[in-house]
Amino acid sequence: MIYIFALFLLTLLVITAIAIVRAEDLFVSVILTTIFSLLMAINFFILDAADVALTEAAVGAGVTTVIFLCALALTGDQEKPQKQGQKVALVIVSILALVIIYSTFDNPQLGDPDAPVHQHVAPWYLEKTPEYMDFPNVVTAILSSFRGYDTLGEVFVVFAACIGVLFILGVSPPRKAMQVSVKKSGLRHHLIPQVVGRLLIPFIVLFGLYTQFHGEYGPGGGFQAGALIATGVILFALLEGEAEALRAVPRRVLLGMVVGGALLYGSVGVVCMLMGGAFLDYSVLAADPVWGQQLGILIIEAGVGMAVCGALLSIFHAFAARERVS
């Protein structure tokens, strides 16, 4: 039964992907991308990857759609007609697709216990997580402690992406755009979305905090929580206007969150070294190594959450503050 459902979803994914490529109206493409992300999130959930599904739903379907729409408002929503090179591209893509499909025949079956990925370090992680950390969510344990270097790298990628976007779009917006956005932006005159949105925003932020601090026990953690809180604030910005959102969470607070989050993560590692352990070895943080691990994971997850939330909101504001093309 689950296979039929998964096959149905994958077919829908292919159809959506083709529709995205074929659509000439870029607005339609953006909405189809959202649908693609939602289908992808359901697929991840079927594969029991609830953490990834949550991230995909919040970032892929939520934040990126808004950022894409902001970008479209700056550029224009029609694709430029392009005639040359389409056949070459089609041939290359077909050959690559055939190669990839051929290579999947060597893949192990879905959920095969003898698959190489389940033989290498995965059993060790499953066995040692209760002993070292004493909490049930192995994903969080791997993400933030066993493979803490990777996650530190990811946080710096988020940091670098945020800095890059701010450099391209400019940290301080043109003065004219500021005056326009104070008066006109937002849905202040539309009562129903405003009332419902105001009702929902506290619950979205609360759910984000729950995801942040419940990451050791259920699906969740810093990445998901940061994205969820960012969607809450973006919803506020859409309803009340961008200037109002900037007054609630000013730009320097956002930048402070991005820098502070990355710095917090890194400094936990340095503190571990100062207390006599290896970089990002949280066991030395407290007298009891298990408690030390839990404390370390709690702090670095907070750092990740701050960095992701700040970065997404900074990027959103960088796009939203630009002047519209007329």
Next chain:
Amino acid sequence: MIDLALDILSWILLTIGGVCVLIGGIGGLRLPNFYTRIHAASLTDTMATLLIFIGIILQAGFTLASLKLFAIMLFLLLTGPTATYALANAALLSGLKPDTGTAKDKTKENAPE
């Protein structure tokens, strides 16, 4: 006896909910203009959500799962109609008039059709 009755009731609700989704889908494809199409699609947001979720809650019984389902149902019942309202409002503001004289929407000259 009670269990059987609840089971039958929940399956009736689930079936009617499913039929509502189907009607919403057919309406979204077949009806002639934009406002009638979102009218059909909003059936999926309200009636179908209500029926299907009550059906599943009856299946789940008096547990934590049914409380969560109830919360999700409230969320969908709040956001679905709001989204439909926002869609219709955006269409009206962008100049699509609900015209009773002609059934079909006037398509833009650069529209894909």
